[in-house]
Amino acid sequence: MGVKDRKKREKEQRRHQILDAARDLFMHKGYFDVRMDDIATGAEVAIGTLYLYFHNKDEIYATLCEEGLDILNRLIEDAIREEGSFQECLEAIGRSYLGFYMEYGSYYDVLSFVGMGFKQVGLSEELEKKITQKSDAAISKLEFVVKQGMEAGEIAEGDSKEVAFFLWGLLEGLIFIHRRGYMDAWAVDLARTSAVGMEAIYRGISR
Amino acid sequence: MGVKDRKKREKEQRRHQILDAARDLFMHKGYFDVRMDDIATGAEVAIGTLYLYFHNKDEIYATLCEEGLDILNRLIEDAIREEGSFQECLEAIGRSYLGFYMEYGSYYDVLSFVGMGFKQVGLSEELEKKITQKSDAAISKLEFVVKQGMEAGEIAEGDSKEVAFFLWGLLEGLIFIHRRGYMDAWAVDLARTSAVGMEAIYRGISR
Amino acid sequence: MGVKDRKKREKEQRRHQILDAARDLFMHKGYFDVRMDDIATGAEVAIGTLYLYFHNKDEIYATLCEEGLDILNRLIEDAIREEGSFQECLEAIGRSYLGFYMEYGSYYDVLSFVGMGFKQVGLSEELEKKITQKSDAAISKLEFVVKQGMEAGEIAEGDSKEVAFFLWGLLEGLIFIHRRGYMDAWAVDLARTSAVGMEAIYRGISR
Amino acid sequence: MGVKDRKKREKEQRRHQILDAARDLFMHKGYFDVRMDDIATGAEVAIGTLYLYFHNKDEIYATLCEEGLDILNRLIEDAIREEGSFQECLEAIGRSYLGFYMEYGSYYDVLSFVGMGFKQVGLSEELEKKITQKSDAAISKLEFVVKQGMEAGEIAEGDSKEVAFFLWGLLEGLIFIHRRGYMDAWAVDLARTSAVGMEAIYRGISR
DNA sequence: GATGAATGAGATTTCATTCAT
DNA sequence: CATGAATGAAATCTCATTCAT
Missing domain, CATH: 1.10.357.10 (Tetracycline Repressor, domain 2)
Structure with a gap:
């Protein structure tokens, strides 16, 4: 019970990490100059993790x-x-x-x-x-x-x-x-x- | 002399061809979706020719x-x-x-x-x-x-x-x-x- | 003792589930188009479980x-x-x-x-x-x-x-x-x- | 004239280089284990050159x-x-x-x-x-x-x-x-x- | 023993720029 | 001057495998 909740909370958190990093990067460098690598680094996750939470770069952008x-x-x-x-x-x-x-x-x-x-x-x-x-x-x-x-x-x-x-x-x-x-x-x-x-x-x- | 003039005129003309093609493309497709190939095709010159008149893609853009x-x-x-x-x-x-x-x-x-x-x-x-x-x-x-x-x-x-x-x-x-x-x-x-x-x-x- | 037997039986069963799912998938989609995810889903186990029963993808294939x-x-x-x-x-x-x-x-x-x-x-x-x-x-x-x-x-x-x-x-x-x-x-x-x-x-x- | 002919001949030759390298690799390693890099190296051209002669990996294969x-x-x-x-x-x-x-x-x-x-x-x-x-x-x-x-x-x-x-x-x-x-x-x-x-x-x- | 989120190496493809002809 | 074939760095996305829970 508690475990499930915590997991869910952690997933939500990770999603936010990614969006926060992406927002920051998009703001400073513009859509085209932001690499998925950059977002991953900014969010302190591996590249593959990004694709676990969003289908592709555009979807991250769209969410923002x-x-x-x-x-x-x-x-x-x-x-x-x-x-x-x-x-x-x-x-x-x-x-x-x-x-x-x-x-x-x-x-x-x-x-x-x-x-x-x-x-x-x-x-x-x-x-x-x-x-x-x-x-x-x-x-x-x-x-x-x-x-x-x-x-x-x-x-x-x-x-x-x-x-x-x-x-x-x-x-x-x-x-x-x-x-x-x-x-x-x-x-x-x-x-x-x-x-x-x-x-x-x-x-x-x-x- | 007349020859020199004509050559100069032709060069100017070529420059315009390039800029016209580029302007049209940038307007319709945006900076990132325009390829140097597209500009060359639009201007009816070879891709290498673009680099005789402009240093690079950005310079074409800047001139516009x-x-x-x-x-x-x-x-x-x-x-x-x-x-x-x-x-x-x-x-x-x-x-x-x-x-x-x-x-x-x-x-x-x-x-x-x-x-x-x-x-x-x-x-x-x-x-x-x-x-x-x-x-x-x-x-x-x-x-x-x-x-x-x-x-x-x-x-x-x-x-x-x-x-x-x-x-x-x-x-x-x-x-x-x-x-x-x-x-x-x-x-x-x-x-x-x-x-x-x-x-x-x-x-x-x-x- | 009965417990041990049941456990063993269950393990054997799980192994079969995995092989059945894998065989079906390999047959229809070919080796390269079958993902470990697919096999796990087909066998109704978690992906990690596959690795409890087999060393890797090739071993599943080899067993078949x-x-x-x-x-x-x-x-x-x-x-x-x-x-x-x-x-x-x-x-x-x-x-x-x-x-x-x-x-x-x-x-x-x-x-x-x-x-x-x-x-x-x-x-x-x-x-x-x-x-x-x-x-x-x-x-x-x-x-x-x-x-x-x-x-x-x-x-x-x-x-x-x-x-x-x-x-x-x-x-x-x-x-x-x-x-x-x-x-x-x-x-x-x-x-x-x-x-x-x-x-x-x-x-x-x-x- | 002669120049055009030679160019054409060279293009044909390059195409053959690529196909030869690809055939050799596909034969020895199979479709999936051949990388575009390998073909390029084998044909002694840059990767980009492959895409000048063929649309994609499949097209090379198909031609063979x-x-x-x-x-x-x-x-x-x-x-x-x-x-x-x-x-x-x-x-x-x-x-x-x-x-x-x-x-x-x-x-x-x-x-x-x-x-x-x-x-x-x-x-x-x-x-x-x-x-x-x-x-x-x-x-x-x-x-x-x-x-x-x-x-x-x-x-x-x-x-x-x-x-x-x-x-x-x-x-x-x-x-x-x-x-x-x-x-x-x-x-x-x-x-x-x-x-x-x-x-x-x-x-x-x-x- | 079971889970599944996280990892990251690696694959294909694109395209601005160069340079021999 | 003009050409355009060749280059290769770099970008996005996949997926077998691991490991903390």
Whole structure:
């Protein structure tokens, strides 16, 4: 009994070791420059062990993508759940998005890579569907918040989808730029710029 | 003499053939899925010939990046040169940026890949410096425009760098999202969303 | 005491389970395409258990070969023991050989593979010796029958070894051809062809 | 012009180098124990070169099979073409078959392996069809000879297919036995045994 | 005695780059 | 200058065997 449990726990642990090592490597070197050898070394297991837990390199990668999206969605949901005005909600979402990027940067990189439209990462259609689904979920939530803001009269009427998209675009774009290193080079702060930008938009669309 | 000229012309032409083939391939298949063989076939030259014109695969790639950035910078300069109010200038820049993405999409993809922050492309530091330089040039121009707008009293005083960055961020983010296919899936128009978003920001920061 | 007996019985049983599973797999998929995992699954034991009963994969294979040869030899002995003329004896041997092939086809395949003359199976010298020994036993018996036939004046004098070999060759060759599927393709019956062929030879060598 | 010709000749030569090395290795070590490395070393080329001439290991193997069958068929045809009595023709065919085995033993091994019914060698259906076709051609020729012998009244009437099969079986079986090393062990000569056996059959079926 | 997770050597194949012609 | 056959390092994945529990 206890033995079985411990074994199961150990297996789970090993799986995590592998995913942790892989995430770290994918983040720093990108999908193509990570060798299965590297992951094995990083996880302190033999190469063969990797294939005991995952079918192939792509599956490791795919698993990381899913994990990342789950975290992101949870963060956004949390941000929305907290009640408050549209403005407060917007701020919360922005903080969540940035928070995900700052705290789970490795996932961000992993996900970006998939999203780039580079088809070489032979992800299964299943995963692609999952990613789209989970991303759609995030957009839906944002649009819902916008709609509520309009209905409450807090912001001007308009195409809620469009508004949701440019809000998302601002966040995504700033992170993208930060990721490339331009903000550090220009001594611009991501959080501040994001806050100021969101506020500008808010003022631009509020009644 | 005429002979020398012709030879030179032919060499230039051959170089273009190679770059054209490479750009097309990199755009459609991504850096890693393009083989030197493919480029040679596409350019209708022998594989060895590629190495007469470029040191290696990365250099071909690097040259394309530079070309792309040159075009982008030229477009932005053109947008700024046309005189007018800050608002008009902003709109012109937005249109230029989007225009670059729409008309020179292949360059955009190529550049995005570099921008991933991943080191996997293995580009030389020299190229990285060049790219940073040329990107910086673009930001400088944008910041300059913002500063002028502030000095002219058209928009509120503030950190011009910050404003420049979130304007850029909005454009970059919207393109990024569009590139991933989400806009098509949600039936949202890139140009319209961009215009509406920019206007919102403008209202948010104008006096 | 009963306990010890039961244990011994269980061990013997387990050994059989393993051999049964292995024979079945080797027959259907060939030596190289059978994994130790497959055998373990088929025998409903853990992979480690295989190594409690056999040193390695080859030993399992070798054991099956021995079993097969033992059966074959027993069948031939039975055929010879029945008294009668040389002709009757010859017919009985032919029927036995074919019977072995038809009823114990899995052993036949297993043995053929060894007989390929290829060293790739990597069997121990010990096994090779055993197989040769047991095959030699079969030939000896056949030669003895031929010699008796000559001495009895039923067939012409001659090199009894040679005669034994071409009798064996006919049987072996027909089975080989049948095994490859040519008889089915040409609608030729193995048993009949063998009988007719043996009879032709008999007539050719009988006084 | 001369240059092109020489290049072509060299390519053909290299192809032969590879096939020669491969045939030798397959003969001595069997399909599975031959590594692409071994073939490359044997042919004195780099590993990559192998893949310039053949798609994969199986294709090398397949090419050897075809070559072997072509040689065999040519030999049989030659044997039949020489006019003469059925008996003479039969002897000629036997000599040819044995000759193929003795002189082109490597091909024999290669072909036997395919014929064993081990499916692991992932030969294309195309090749399998070719092999069947070419083997069928050989059988057809043999049956034709038998039929002529019957019509000429040299041998007794009967099922010509059956007769053809047991003649083939005798040859195939003797070679098979020889290949396994039993003849050497028993100091029996293949050629003699074959000749005596064929003659016995001939006597058995002649009028 | 039984288990099965872990091991890691080793196999096939790819492709950027070179260099003799 | 142009060619393209040859190179060989390197990557992913398999599977017989071991050994701690």
